[in-house]
Each structure stands twice: as structure tokens, then as C-alpha cells.
Amino acid sequence: MRPERQREIVRRLLALHDQKSTELAPEPLHNPADDYTSTDQFALEQQRLFRDRPIVACLSVDVAEPGAFVATDCGGVPIAVVRGDDGQLRAFVNICRHRASIVLDGRGTLNRSIVCGFHGWTYGLDGTLMAQPFSCDGFASIDPHDLSLRRGAEAERSGLVFVRASSDEPIDLDATLCGVDDELDDFELSSFFRYDSWKSSWKCNYKLILDTFLEAYHVFALHRRSVARYYLVAPSTWDPFGPNLRYHSLQKNFLELKDLPEDQWDLESRGTIEYFIAPNTILSHSVDHIAVYRFLPRSVDETVVELTIYTPKPVESEADHEHYRRTLELHQRVSGGEDFLQQEGIQRSLASGLVKETIFGRNEPAAIHFHTALRELLQ
Template sequence: MDHAEQIVQLERLLDMIENRKTSMAESVYRNPVDDYTDPEQFEAEWKRLFRRLPLVVALSCELVEPGAYLTEDRVGLPALVIRGDDGKLRAFANVCRHRGTKLLRGCGVTKRRISCPYHAWSYTRDGALAHVPRDGAFSADINLGELGLTPLPVVERHGLVWLVPSVGAACDVDAFLGSAAADLASFAIEGYHHYETRSLRQAMNWKLVVDTFLETYHLGSLHRTTVFPILHGDVGAFDPMGPHLRNVYARRGLENLRDRPRSEWDFIEQTAIVYVLFPNTVFVMQGDHIETWRVFPDPNDVNASEIVLSLYTPEPTKTESAKRHWDRNMDLLVRTVLEEDFPVGEEIQRGFYSGAQDHVVYGRNEPALAHFHAAVRQALV
């Protein structure tokens, strides 16, 4: 997003604040309660969204040096993403080609050879089979050279890493991102540093978790003392971006920009920019850091999700005072969702089964909700 476009967005927010407006949908959106509870739809979402679309698995800064790897088990198969000695990022099924043992756990940096814990077959960092103890017991009948790790499609773009968790699938991230790509490219995300990742489990459908981030209508009530003093309530400059979306929220103080020359207007400093990178990543560009909230359904339970929150900082954290600062940030994020948003979300999820109503309604002032749920519906057709 260039400076001219940033000024356009800031003007838009100023107009909203000054005239008590926000982005409005054409009409109210009535969403069937089943959208959050129906096991058949849930199964279709799992197969067609989570197993077929590119999912954000990391920022590039988490996988910098040769041998840096992470494993991801929330995507329906055990996946391994690893930086090769040639600097290229690759992904594989995290499955030994001998008898199927899981090769690596968690994240870190591997030795030059990835050794299977079961019978010590070993692989290079680019997935080739490197060594088989007593290889003569196999080589008469099979070509060991063909038993490299099974590749998965992975693409690194704009400082983010996308994986399609299905063997043999395609991964055209550029086409998939469409107009969201230019925004992401402008943030120089590759220069950020990973600070911390935490995982939360909630009794909420995955879409209800995403909904949490899509409007500021609730700030003045649910977050009166936490987020509301920081962001304007019921103000958001919404733009659809194919199945993805952007919703720009205004920090308090943005209303004073009129007193300063436009050349000094700093978009990032004055806003919180929320993207949904479809289907399950909420990417938040904050004034001084990046947050990603990646939401994974529990494939066995329509009412349960795992939320993976990561915080990234523009500079590496070197001093104790910087560490205290980011710890406080992380604690505030976690406390706000755990004490305010998610308890309400869990009650909403239970209330869906009450028979109280067939539909929930998203107001015209909640256009991102309507867009997100319409995009899910569209992707399932």
C-alpha cells in the first residue's frame, strides 16, 4: 500500500469518526445458526478449505537458517516445513518412507541428516534418502533412491509461508491472494522477528473464532476498559479482497491528524489493520508489531478449535526491558481474548443449540462478517 493509498484510507477513517459513520453492507445478513453447528458442512469445510487451500503456517522469519524447520499437525496430516542448505523452503509429509515413523517434532534446526528414531534411516534437508542401515536388505528388490520424503506444496511470498496440506495438490498463492498481495508486500514482513507463539483451545466453531476480529461494534461494551480506550468503537474501513478481506480500525488520536500536514500522516501508527487471509488466518498489522491468529478446527468436533497466536516484532528482542514490553503485549492479547471475547464465544456456541433462533443477524455495520461467511459458502459450492 503506497502513501497515496494510505492517505485515502486515513481520510476515510477521519470522515467516519467525524460523521459517526462506518463501512456499511448493502443489507443485513441473516446467517443460519447451522453454519456454526452442522456436521456435514463442517466436514465439507475441512475437506474443501483446510485440506485444499493454501494455509499460512509461519512467517519466513521463523525459518531463516539452513535446516530451520517446523512441524504442523493441525492440518490433517503430519507436515514438515524445512529450509534447505540451498536456502529453498520445502515441505514434506513428516513420515519416514520405511515404515512411517514421524521424523521431527516441534520446531528448531536439524542436523545435516534427519534421522528416523525407529531404524535410523536418514534423509538430507532437501528430503532425499541419505542412508539406510543394512541397505542390502532392501536394495535387491526396491530402488532406495526413490524413497525420498513425500513433498507437499509450499510457497513463500511477502514474508509468509503457505502450505497446502495434501500430497500432489497445487499451490498458486499469487492467484489466490489477488489484491491482498500488494498490501502484504508493502509491509516488509520478511524483516520482522518471531517473539512468541501460544496455543489456546476453545469450545467454539472455527468461524466463530474468526468472527471475533471482524468488527469493532463490540468494543464499547465487551472491551470497555481494555481495547475501547485504544481503538474507536463501531468504526471500520472494510474492503473485500476476493475471499480475503481487510478491515482498518482507527486508533484513538487518529482524529487529531487534521492538525498535521498530510506528509506526516503515518497509516500504520494510527490504525490496526485486520486481514482475513482466507480461510483461517487473521493477520493483524498493529502500530508496532504483527499478530497472527491462525484458527484450526478440531476435525472431530464442530464445536472446538485451536487458536495459534503468534507475535512478531520489527526488531529482535535483545534487552530485558524490551522483553518485558513484549511479554506485557502478549499477556494483554491473551487476557483480552480469554477473559472477554472467548467466554462470550463459548456461550454463543452453546446457545446455537438452544432452539432460540434459526438465524443470527450481522448488521449493515458488520460487513466483514457477511463477507467472510459468504466467502465460506462460496468456497463450498
């Protein structure tokens, strides 16, 4: 993050600390339990937020080389992004045109073609059908152009890859990012290196998990046995970018900045800078890595979490491997073992029918914005 932007944010935070306060929303938010438990609400979100709207599929570094691919999910639609031999990135509905088998899984590098594992139908990296082995002209009456992989939409900016499942119409990234790309450019995400990832599944609504990333109010209690001793509960600050936002979690050493001249203020080394990219992605910058969390709803009460760690330089030495292995384990232990487990319990409480709402206080403004913005996107 550019120094002048860091200094502006630090001034705000130090002023709030002097006032013994934090940034406050105008009013608390009473959020109905149905927001997390309604199957009708979930179906609407799947269509409007995850199929009709662009979502982050991966970072550009994940598909930098020809043949590189990442397979993901957009509102229940399997979709894959593939870098062609021509350097162009293409998104496809990740379903074979023969018998609807999933074609690609996970991530990897292809050798000049895409081959379905069911009957061996073979597609070029541009999605064009190339071969139907041993078919004995069983499909000769069908125009092969009609049997190419269905296209989705794709776009790249600021080191992020976006996809949309519902159509191949061009993605309007200005409307999607609403200016947050100006800040993301400061981090030069395309220069990072993928280290490792962790995929897990949790019995709760995806919005419950996201809620925990957008406020530090819970840290002193929920994380009392892990990271609470390192972090402040307040102050905190945030800024909106349309439905997206930036949020800060501060380490206790942040307060040392008040005794330093402004030209020595370094916000990046004093906490976590988090960007939420609607509807389901968190980019979390800590001192020596970026953690990208993607939350993929499977049902109203089940969410798959994909976490990937990226590093500013290749991890080559044994010491660096050990450091980043422990970093990933810390994310698993704190986010998974504390935050996500807590949300599973809350999901059961809300599903009981006895709890009609949750309440976000004025001291949780980023979480309030998150819910308010998603409702606006659904209209």
C-alpha cells in the same frame, strides 16, 4: 503501509466520522447455526479449504536458514516446511513412511537430516530416505525411492509461506492472494524478527473466533474492562481482495488526524491494521509489532490457536523484553480471556439446537464478506 494508501483510507474514515456512520454492507447476513455445528459442513471445509487450498504455514523469517523447519496442520494432515541446504523451501507430509509416526514437531533447526523418533528412519532435508538403522534388510524388497517423504506444495511471497497438503502441484499465488500481496509488501515482513508464541485450544468453531477479529462493534461491551477505553466502535472501513480482506480497528487518538495536514497522517500509529488471509490466518499490525494468528480446526467445535509476535528489530535489552512480554500477555488476556471465552459460550448456545441462526448487521461488513467468500470457495 505506503503514505498515499494511508491517506486514502484516512479520508474515507474521517468522512464516515463526519457522517456519524461507518461502512455498511448492502444487507444483514442471516448465518445458519449449522455453519458452526454441522459435522458435514466441517468435513467439507477441511477438504476444500484446508487440504485442497493453500494456507499460510508461517512467515519466511521462521524458515530463513538451512535446516529451519515449521510443522503445522492442513485439514488434519500433518505437514512440515523445511529449508534445504540448497536454500530451497520444501513441504512434506509430516508422516514417516514406515509406521506413520509424526516426524517433526513445532519449529526448530535440523542438523542436515530428518530423523523419525519411532524407529530412527532418516531422511535428507529434501525428504529422500537416507537410512533405516538396524532394519536387517527388512525392507530390501521395497524401492527406497518409494519410501521418501511425500511431497506437498509450497510457495513464498511477501514474507509469507504457503503450503498445500493435497498435492505437490505448483501453488498459484496470484489466485490465492488476489492482489493483497501488493499491500503486504509495504510491511516488509521478511525483515521482522520472531519474538515468542502462544498455543492454546478452545471449544468452539474456528469461524466463531475469526468473527471477532472482523468487527469492532463488540469492543465497547466485551472489552469494557480491558482495551475499550482506547478504541473507537466506529467508524471502520475495510477492503476485499478476493476472499481475503483488510480491516481497521481505530484508537480514539485517530480523531486527532482531522486537525493535522495530510502529510502528517499516520494510520499505522492510530490503531490496528488487520489482514485476513483465507481461510484461517490474521496478520494484525499494531504500532511496534505484528501478531500472526493461525486458527487450526481440530473438530467442528474445537480450534487450536497459534499466536506469534514478530518485532521490527531484535529484542535484546531487558526493557524491550519486558515490553514485548507484556504485549504477548495483553493478546492472551484480551483475545483469549475475553474474545475466545465468549465464543465458547456461543458454541454451546448454537449446539443446543434452539438457536437457528446468528445475524450480522450491515455495520459488520467485513464479517459478512468473510462468510460469503468462504461459501463461494466451498462451491
